[in-house]
Amino acid sequence: MVATLTEEAPTGYRDVAISRDGQGHYYASFVYEVKEETHEQEGVLALDLGIKTLAVGVNEQGRVYHIGGFRGNTWYNKQLDKLRSKRSKCKQKSRRYIHLSKVYKRVSQKKCNKQQDCLHKASHLIAHTLVESTVVIGDLSQRQMVTKEHKERNKRLNRAVFNDWGLYSFVQMLGYKCLLSGKELVVLDERDTSKTCSRCGHQQAMPLWKRTYCCPECRLVMDRDENSAVNILKRYFAWLRPHMEWTSMRCAGVFTATDMC
Numbered sequence: 357m358v359a360t361l362t363e364e365a366p367t368g369y370r371d372v373a374i375s376r377d378g379q380g381h382y383y384a385s386f387v388y389e390v391k392e393e394t395h396e397q398e399g400v401l402a403l404d405l406g407i408k409t410l411a412v413g414v415n416e417q418g419r420v421y422h423i424g425g426f427r428g429n430t431w432y433n434k435q436l437d438k439l440r441s442k443r444s445k446c447k448q449k450s451r452r453y454i455h456l457s458k459v460y461k462r463v464s465q466k467k468c469n470k471q472q473d474c475l476h477k478a479s480h481l482i483a484h485t486l487v488e489s490t491v492v493i494g495d496l497s498q499r500q501m502v503t504k505e506h507k508e509r510n511k512r513l514n515r516a517v518f519n520d521w522g523l524y525s526f527v528q529m530l531g532y533k534c535l536l537s538g539k540e541l542v543v544l545d546e547r548d549t550s551k552t553c554s555r556c557g558h559q560q561a562m563p564l565w566k567r568t569y570c571c572p573e574c575r576l577v578m579d580r581d582e583n584s585a586v587n588i589l590k591r592y593f594a595w596l597r598p599h600m601e602w603t604s605m606r607c608a609g610v611f612t613a614t615d616m617c
C-alpha cells in the first residue's frame with residue numbers, strides 16, 4: 357500500500373511516528389529540531405481571550421489585533437443536533453441507527469479538526485508572525501469562577517466561551533509555540549480587567565452581553581475586549597516596573613485577522 361502525505365515532510369527529520377484515529381485516518385508526526393530564533397525583537401502584546409473573538413491583543417504602541425477563531429461552530433452544532441434527533445427516532449441497533457451514529461461521529465470529528473486547525477493558525481500567528489517578544493494573557497482558571505455566576509442566566513454564551521473556542525487548548529498551543537519561537541508567555545490574574553475603565557480606573561459591572569465599555573466618569577467608549585486587553589497590558593507593566601507611570605498609550609490602528617478560517 358502506498359500512502360501520500362497531505363503536507364510536505366520537514367527537511368532533516370529525525371524520527372517519524374504513524375498514528376490512526378477512530379475514523380481510520382492516519383497521521384504522521386515528524387520529530388525534528390528547530391533552531392531557536394534569535395530574539396532581538398522586543399515589545400509586549402497583551403491578549404484578552406474572548407467571547408466575540410478568540411483573542412484581542414494590544415501592544416505598547418496601542419496597535420490592536422483582532423484574532424478570530426473558528427466560525428463554523430454554530431453550523432456544525434446544528435447539523436449534529438439534527439443528526440441526533442433523527443437517530444433518536446430510530447430503533448436502537450437498527451441499520452439506520454448505526455449508519456446515523458457513524459455519520460454523527462464523522463461530522464463531529466470534522467468539526468473538531470477544523471477548530472483545532474484554526475487554533476493552530478491563530479497561535480502560530482501570535483507566536484511566529486507578530487514581532488512582540490512577550491505575550492501576556494489572563495489566567496483562565498480565574499475566569500471560570502467569575503462566569504459561574506452567569507451560568508444559569510447565560511448558558512449559551514458560556515458554551516461559546518468554554519467549549520466552542522477551545523480556549524484551554526489554545527493556551528496550551530500558545531505556550532509551546534512561544535517557547536519554540538523564543539517568546540515569553542506571561543499569565544496574569546485578569547480579575548476586574550473587563551470591569552475597569554482603561555483610562556481612568558473607574559469600575560462598573562460588565563455583564564457578558566455588553567459589548568462596549570462606556571465609562572460614565574471619563575466618557576471613554578471602547579470595545580469591551582480591547583478595554584480588557586489594555587488593562588492586562590497595564591497590569592503587566594505595573595507588575596514589571598512598579599515605580600513607573602505607564603502613559604504611552606496611543607491608538608495606532610487596528611489590525612484584523614478575523615477570517616483566518
Ligand SMILES: [Zn+2]
Nearest residue numbers: 553556571574
Ligand atoms: Zn473612565
